[in-house]
Amino acid sequence: MAIRKNTKRFERLRRALATSSPDLIFDETTIASVAQDKFLLNDRNTFRLTDMLKVYMENNNILTLQAEGDADRLIVTTAISISSSYEVVKIVGEDIDLMVLLCGLSRDGGDHILSTNRPNNNILYL
Incomplete structure (x- = not known):
C-alpha cells in the first residue's frame, strides 16, 4: 500500500502544480463560483469541505x-x-x-x- 499511497500523493501534487486554485472561504450557504475539479485541486479547500461535511453528518447522528x-x-x-x-x-x-x-x-x-x-x-x- 505504501507504493500506492506515494503514487496517489505524487499524482495529486502533479495536478496541483499543473493548475492552481485559490483558497476559497465558504460555508454551507455559499454558491459555488468555480468548477468542482478546480476547487478540489486546492488541498486547503478540500480539507475545509471535508471538515464541514463531517461536522454536518455528526450533527445529524451519522457516524463519520x-x-x-x-x-x-x-x-x-x-x-x-x-x-x-x-x-x-x-x-x-x-x-x-x-x-x-x-x-x-x-x-x-x-x-x-x-x-x-x-x-x-x-x-x-x-
Whole structure:
C-alpha cells in the first residue's frame, strides 16, 4: 500500500502544480463560483469541505470516520467490523481495490458480491 499511497500523493501534487486554485472561504450557504475539479485541486479547500461535511453528518447522528490518505482499507475494515450487527452490509464504490481488500481481510466466509452499474454487465459472485 505504501507504493500506492506515494503514487496517489505524487499524482495529486502533479495536478496541483499543473493548475492552481485559490483558497476559497465558504460555508454551507455559499454558491459555488468555480468548477468542482478546480476547487478540489486546492488541498486547503478540500480539507475545509471535508471538515464541514463531517461536522454536518455528526450533527445529524451519522457516524463519520476520516482516513489519512487512501480510505479503501478503512472502508473495508469498518464494513467487516459492523457486519455482525446487520443482516446486509454494502460497500459502494468504483475501485476494484475495495473488493480485493474485502476478500483478503474478511474471515467469516460471508458472501461477497461485486456488481456494476453499467448496462449489460453480469454480476460476479465470489
